[in-house]
Amino acid sequence: MHVAAGVLSGAVILIVLWDAFETIILPRRVTRRIRLTSGFYRLTWRPWSAIARRIRRPRRRESMLAYFGPLSVLLLLTVWTAGMIFAFAGLHWALGTRLAPPGRSPDFWTYLYMSGTDYFTLGLGDVTAAQGPGRALTVLEAGLGFGFLAIVIGYFPVLYQAFSRREVNIVLLDARAGSPSSALELLRHFSVTRSLDQVDPLLHECERWTAELLESHISYPVLSYFRSQHDNQSWLGAITTVLDACALAMAGIGETSSRQAQLTFAMARHAVVDIAQILRRPPSAPEPDRLPPDGFARLREELAAIGLDLAGDGDAVARLNHLRGMYEPYVNALAEYLAMRLPEWAPEHRATHNWETSAWGRAAAAPGAACQRADDEHG
Numbered sequence: 199m200h201v202a203a204g205v206l207s208g209a210v211i212l213i214v215l216w217d218a219f220e221t222i223i224l225p226r227r228v229t230r231r232i233r234l235t236s237g238f239y240r241l242t243w244r245p246w247s248a249i250a251r252r253i254r255r256p257r258r259r260e261s262m263l264a265y266f267g268p269l270s271v272l273l274l275l276t277v278w279t280a281g282m283i284f285a286f287a288g289l290h291w292a293l294g295t296r297l298a299p300p301g302r303s304p305d306f307w308t309y310l311y312m313s314g315t316d317y318f319t320l321g322l323g324d325v326t327a328a329q330g331p332g333r334a335l336t337v338l339e340a341g342l343g344f345g346f347l348a349i350v351i352g353y354f355p356v357l358y359q360a361f362s363r364r365e366v367n368i369v370l371l372d373a374r375a376g377s378p379s380s381a382l383e384l385l386r387h388f389s390v391t392r393s394l395d396q397v398d399p400l401l402h403e404c405e406r407w408t409a410e411l412l413e414s415h416i417s418y419p420v421l422s423y424f425r426s427q428h429d430n431q432s433w434l435g436a437i438t439t440v441l442d443a444c445a446l447a448m449a450g451i452g453e454t455s456s457r458q459a460q461l462t463f464a465m466a467r468h469a470v471v472d473i474a475q476i477l478r479r480p481p482s483a484p485e486p487d488r489l490p491p492d493g494f495a496r497l498r499e500e501l502a503a504i505g506l507d508l509a510g511d512g513d514a515v516a517r518l519n520h521l522r523g524m525y526e527p528y529v530n531a532l533a534e535y536l537a538m539r540l541p542e543w544a545p546e547h548r549a550t551h552n553w554e555t556s557a558w559g560r561a562a563a564a565p566g567a568a569c570q571r572a573d574d575e576h577g
Contacts, residue, residue: 204292210285214278222353227416238274247537260429263537267424286339287313295332297325317343360414361424367407368426368436377552378430380541381442382500389504398458404440405462412469419476428552432538438529439541441466449518451508467525474528479535481527489543497544
């Protein structure tokens, strides 16, 4: 029994160390299906999201879902720490480490207490190892505990910097694409300002943003569970809006350039496909269809109203449906798993920008009037 306990304890230490290395330090995707971290998130996210989905009030539901990401990081670190402490206690018990002061009759719980004080380097000294192998384990555990503390201190700033960079680009979409965002509102913005030539620079910025999002979410998949600052925004909704806008441009809309749209579409699709693979979400077609025939007709009418003509021939429709089939199953699978809403193609009501609202309600002034008043005030 002692030999088996020692082998099991050693295996737990190696598993925890390797899992922490892959999760925090290794900057690339891990394709192995069986992992401690993956199992942890599968076991914790499903019941958490199931409980949240039962909450009827949207704001409370989003608040509960928003707690999961940061809390899961703390819980995962707790699992790693508990595993290491129990494993080193098991090694001491398997070796039969003699303890000081002499005369003490050690049991597993005494070893567990000593392991905890060694791991957190408390230096209490009331229970210590009195022989060579036990002292070596004490030094090793204290070193690993100190190293884990250093890794955690470095891990949180990197994680939140990546989150902040992601959210900045989502917030920038607010004034351009509404909240929640939509491709129609994005195109309406540039049409109203008569600056369709600025769509390409925006799509270029979105291409870089999706590339950064792909890199950060592959290195730190936990970021997928982090919610945005506003309940009506999400990283998945923003990237879907970008894909929708690119699909319209590539299908043939107005005089917008399709080359930059192709590049942005390729990068954004790459991001959602890889993130879906990391989270083990197989593609599934959205039910109901995001753009049914009546929705497509309304979309064409809305685009025509802002001076953008989407060809109604079979080729244009076929191109748009083909492009939709390349990404919609993946964003839909992620939306169902992460409990995030996908943007509508042609919203029945025009989206309200977050900057137009406050805790006291919606701003009374129109955007143009507000801008003019600001210009007057600042000369």
